[in-house]
Amino acid sequence: MSGQRRHIGVAERRARLAVGQRLAGTARAGTPEEVAASLVALHGTDPVSVYLAVGARLSDAARVVPEMERALYEDRTLIRMHGMRHTVFVFPTGLVPVVHASTGLAVAARARASLVKDMARVGAPDAKWLAEVETSTLAALARRGEATAAELAREEPRLREQFAYAPGTGYEGVHTVSSRLLRVLGVEGRVVRGRPLGSWTSTQFRWAAAPPCAELPVAEAQAELIRRWLAACGPATEADLKWWTGWKVGDVRRALGAVGAVTVSVDEGVAYVLADAVEPAGAVEPWA
Known part of the structure; x- marks a missing residue:
């Protein structure tokens, strides 16, 4: 590209999100755990929003309530807790x-x-x-x-x-x-x-x-969270990442450097993707 940033337009961004976040018909998930892993975190301040987010992405939406009961309260593979911006989310354990x-x-x-x-x-x-x-x-x-x-x-x-x-x-x-x-x-x-x-x-x-929690170095944990968010939601601007994490801009920049994020252009300006996501994985029909 001779040093020129690849532009990712609105249509492509929507298509990427539709597939990566399991909204496309061919990308639906079989379990709540798969949904949570694909989205990184499910907004959980209102309990209903978690069920709606999962139900919209399950291949069998009629199973959302019993499947969420199992994951949250029986298997404990999903945990509801405070996270970014002091907000309640549901995370993979x-x-x-x-x-x-x-x-x-x-x-x-x-x-x-x-x-x-x-x-x-x-x-x-x-x-x-x-x-x-x-x-x-x-x-x-x-x-x-x-x-x-x-x-x-x-x-x-x-x-x-x-x-x-x-x-x-x-x-x-x-x-x-x-x-x-x-x-x-x-x-x-x-x-x-x-x-x-x-x-x-x-x-x-x-x-x-709470279940036992391993202690990770802060910088390592921040890099991993940014990596997962870019995989799920990229491309993202620096402002997007700062808002979602609630971190200082310096923390965001260090994490982007740690994961080797690559700059692309979007309608809002400069954005970041993981190095293996500059080009789309293939042709995408988002609502198929």
Whole structure:
């Protein structure tokens, strides 16, 4: 190409996504695990969105509810947890160490510092008190296996303590220790959401101890996450990657260099793909 970047237009980008993300009729998946692996992560703040994302990509969409129940709560091959941008996603279990090291650790540090700061601002108990409640809560969860926040509070009554949040502002409200602490423990990778209360559409979950998680070097984990995202969604601009990961631009650039990403042009400007994806794999009929 004599140094000129290959241009990937809108039609080709749509075709790549349709096949890579299993929306094309010939690319449908047989299991939720295959869907999650193809998309890297399924947005999970609203429980229904996960089922819709998987159902749209399964070869047998009628099986989505029992298959998701199996993957999330029986086989535990998918895990619902906080990840990029402090957002809840559903990940393949094998990707948990990558998300935890590349993103979760930094998000968790901010979340814990914010909780301690918010409590101190209104004269609530200090970090030492919070650590005691945390230890007691995790012990109760280990005994129970799975439990709701209310069930845990029966064993550790200090979880019911309340404190004002953002007093005097338009965001003013009252938080319980349980809601904030369990969220922090979730971001830290120490607890995960278990079965919902009620049907698969419920937004109320039980909590469970998180599975063991290998410790990875941050840079290695960031490179692996970027590699997977480019494989699923590329081409992507630097701004796309910065937004999706929630990282600093320097982290994005280091990860792109680590995976040997190649620049191409898109309508928005310069974008990145993996070296083996500059040219399409073949002719694509996206909605076949």
